[in-house]
Amino acid sequence: MASVTLQSVRKNWGSFEALKSLDLHIPDGEFLVLLGPSGCGKSTTMRIIAGLEEVTSGKLLFGQEDVTNVHPRRRNVAMVFQNYALYPHMTVAENIGYPLKVTRVDKAKAREQVLDAARKVDLTDYLQRLPKDLSGGQRQRVALARALVRDPKVFLLDEPLSNLDAKLRVAMRAEIKHLQRTIGVTMIYVTHDQIEAMTLADRIVLMNKGAIQQIGTPDEIYDDPANLFVAGFIGSPPMNFVTGEVVDGVFRAPGVTVPGSPGRGPATLGFRAEDVTLAPAGAFQGTVFEVEPTGEATYLVVEVGGARAMLRTDKKHRPAIGSPVAFDVPASQCLFFNPADGLRIRRPVPHLQQVTA
Amino acid sequence: MTRAGSKWITFALWVLFSLMTLVPIWWMFLVSVKQRADLFGKPSFLLNIGRMTWDNYAIVITNPAFQKYMLNSLIVSTANAALVCALGLLAAYAMSRYRMKGKDNIFFWVLTNRMAPPAAFLLPLYLLFTGVFSVGEWSLFDTRIGLILLYCVLNLPFAFWLLQGIIDGIPAELDEAAYVDGASTWQVLRTVIIPLAGPGIAVTGILTWVFAWNEYLFASTLTSVNARTITTGLAEFVTVTGTNWGQMAAVAMLTLLPAALVLALVQKHIVAGLTFGAVKG
Numbered sequence: 001m002a003s004v005t006l007q008s009v010r011k012n013w014g015s016f017e018a019l020k021s022l023d024l025h026i027p028d029g030e031f032l033v034l035l036g037p038s039g040c041g042k043s044t045t046m047r048i049i050a051g052l053e054e055v056t057s058g059k060l061l062f063g064q065e066d067v068t069n070v071h072p073r074r075r076n077v078a079m080v081f082q083n084y085a086l087y088p089h090m091t092v093a094e095n096i097g098y099p100l101k102v103t104r105v106d107k108a109k110a111r112e113q114v115l116d117a118a119r120k121v122d123l124t125d126y127l128q129r130l131p132k133d134l135s136g137g138q139r140q141r142v143a144l145a146r147a148l149v150r151d152p153k154v155f156l157l158d159e160p161l162s163n164l165d166a167k168l169r170v171a172m173r174a175e176i177k178h179l180q181r182t183i184g185v186t187m188i189y190v191t192h193d194q195i196e197a198m199t200l201a202d203r204i205v206l207m208n209k210g211a212i213q214q215i216g217t218p219d220e221i222y223d224d225p226a227n228l229f230v231a232g233f234i235g236s237p238p239m240n241f242v243t244g245e246v247v248d249g250v251f252r253a254p255g256v257t258v259p260g261s262p263g264r265g266p267a268t269l270g271f272r273a274e275d276v277t278l279a280p281a282g283a284f285q286g287t288v289f290e291v292e293p294t295g296e297a298t299y300l301v302v303e304v305g306g307a308r309a310m311l312r313t314d315k316k317h318r319p320a321i322g323s324p325v326a327f328d329v330p331a332s333q334c335l336f337f338n339p340a341d342g343l344r345i346r347r348p349v350p351h352l353q354q355v356t357a
Numbered sequence: 358m359t360r361a362g363s364k365w366i367t368f369a370l371w372v373l374f375s376l377m378t379l380v381p382i383w384w385m386f387l388v389s390v391k392q393r394a395d396l397f398g399k400p401s402f403l404l405n406i407g408r409m410t411w412d413n414y415a416i417v418i419t420n421p422a423f424q425k426y427m428l429n430s431l432i433v434s435t436a437n438a439a440l441v442c443a444l445g446l447l448a449a450y451a452m453s454r455y456r457m458k459g460k461d462n463i464f465f466w467v468l469t470n471r472m473a474p475p476a477a478f479l480l481p482l483y484l485l486f487t488g489v490f491s492v493g494e495w496s497l498f499d500t501r502i503g504l505i506l507l508y509c510v511l512n513l514p515f516a517f518w519l520l521q522g523i524i525d526g527i528p529a530e531l532d533e534a535a536y537v538d539g540a541s542t543w544q545v546l547r548t549v550i551i552p553l554a555g556p557g558i559a560v561t562g563i564l565t566w567v568f569a570w571n572e573y574l575f576a577s578t579l580t581s582v583n584a585r586t587i588t589t590g591l592a593e594f595v596t597v598t599g600t601n602w603g604q605m606a607a608v609a610m611l612t613l614l615p616a617a618l619v620l621a622l623v624q625k626h627i628v629a630g631l632t633f634g635a636v637k638g
């Protein structure tokens with residue numbers, strides 16, 4: 001087991017920049033999730049760590065060891081591919097035992113280890129089957145077992161659950177989390193499903209267009225997004241945005257007046273659906289555009305400040321479409337962004353405020 | 358047209374094509390089992406299956422020249438097929454998996470090698486074999502190794518083309534998984550690529566084997582006594598004293614036999630192999 005460090009890693013294909021100078025340190029034993037929209041470079045990052053793709057520039061370290069130019073077979077990483085990449089002509093047992101066979105582990109010992117790995121993922125009844133005779137979930141567990149059978153430095157999983165149905169996905173999610181905790185291995189997990197990321201990760205790396213947008217715990221990413229992209233990507237429904245202007249510490253947009261706002265000039269105000277409380281004299285005045293009951297709550301799509309926003313309200317609440325609606329958002333839950341570059345405009349830290357006052 | 362009518366037309370066409378391909382073989386077979394005197398009768402001879410004799414076969418099989426030609430053919434065809442498959446597989450793997458400059462051009466260039474009429478190379482090859490590729494007394498002319506190498510040159514583009522399609526059909530992710538699992542390139546080839554490309558390799562082997570087995574033009578020009586193959590040996594039955602049709606037909610039947618056997622056994626795999634890359638598993 002080892003920590004993984006990427007130092008200014010770039011990857012270009014011709015003139016296309018797939019990764020723009022990635023810096024990332026993953027401590028030993030961490031469960032790190034790479035999250036981002038399709039094509040943002042998650043798989044590329046993973047393949048660089050596994051050695052399947054060469055870096056254009058930069059360095060990759062496992063622990064203190066520079067592995068940038070080490071062949072994949074010598075890196076001792078275990079990888080679960082998105083479509084499992086099981087060897088179709090080998091039985092489950094042969095698939096799981098393949099890493100041991102090619103590294104010439106003693107046969108009796110290998111058999112022992114294969115059984116052990118199969119037991120961990122509950123596959124002992126299927127050892128003689130071929131991959132084509134397995135269900136999606138079973139195949140996925142074979143791929144996991146093939147990674148588990150060794151004692152790898154790093155575990156890489158590239159969207160391992162994306163081919164499974166929703167129910168199995170939830171079950172396997174818990175299984176993977178539990179596994180990582182019990183063996184304490186460094187695990188890097190790629191997904192574009194934010195729920196998966198939030199539930200699994202010690203830390204999340206949110207990427208977009210080949211660059212890291214934010215690194216942090218799931219709570220940090222959710223509560224304290226660094227920019228508009230992160231705020232809009234994380235959360236379901238996504239964060240609501242209203243664009244307006246801050247003058248003398250007051251944010252104004254049509255029907256919206258929020259005092260105590262930082263900065264000055266054009267700003268984008270963000271707030272989450274669940275932080276809303278309906279209040280007739282609230283700071284936000286809008287009209288109901290659509291009503292979406294989900295069973296556990298009722299979501300209102302509201303036209304406010306020249307944009308549409310989602311509000312989470314009581315499940316019994318059914319206002320008429322087109323009726324006016326007013327609400328408040330606690331000041332601490334109002335986030336401000338600079339619309340030009342998307343970066344957060346933070347409130348001055350309280351004690352500094354006192355100093356300037 | 359009615360369904361029944363189109364059915365009959367299909368059937369008639371089927372019979373016609375079967376006759377076109379099978380009658381010559383049947384004819385040859387009859388010639389090989391008849392006495393010389395019976396051959397020059399009426400056309401009804403084609404239906405006359407009485408009075409068969411295996412004498413022609415007995416004479417031919419015990420003929421030392423025939424034995425030598427047969428052995429030469431077997432050695433040349435088999436060695437050629439093995440060599441072509443091995444080289445073709447390595448080339449196809451490299452071509453399919455590694456990034457290299459001018460990949461498409463290489464592929465096109467290799468294929469165009471097969472487009473020129475073979476006869477155009479005959480004279481240069483003859484001169485090379487007799488004069489240039491020689492060490493002292495020894496030259497490639499009239500040697501089995503000479504034929505094997507020549508057939509390799511002729512067969513490799515075809516094998517390369519066939520095998521590349523097959524390897525392209527094997528997801529590269531399997532190789533990558535194997536590398537990450539700790540396998541060397543050789544182990545990847547042996548434990549992943551070769552088993553998965555098995556039917557395709559078999560097809561390539563058989564088709565190149567049959568090509569070498571049937572080849573006449575070069576074999577007749579570039580060999581004389583020692584390395585003469587069975588297809589060229591056939592011609593020796595045309596002698597100054599006339600043509601021994603019965604024995605010649607017997608030799609032809611025997612020449613046909615190995616190829617027919619091989620093809621019958623693997624026919625199923627050929628179809629599987631040729632469509633291998635079409636549907637990704």
Ligand SMILES: Nc1ncnc2c1ncn2[C@@H]1O[C@H](COP(=O)(O)OP(=O)(O)OP(=O)(O)O)[C@@H](O)[C@H]1O
Nearest residue numbers: 013016018036037038039040041042043044045192
């Ligand atoms: N071999 C390649 N040649 C050229 N461009 C490539 C190559 N591989 C990937 N790319 C490009 O690099 C970018 C990042 O690809 P990558 O596979 O890392 O995305 P991803 O984040 O894993 O997306 P997804 O969630 O869809 O899997 C994409 O725009 C892709 O088109």
Ligand SMILES: [Mg+2]
Nearest residue numbers: 042043044158
């Ligand atoms: Mg991907």
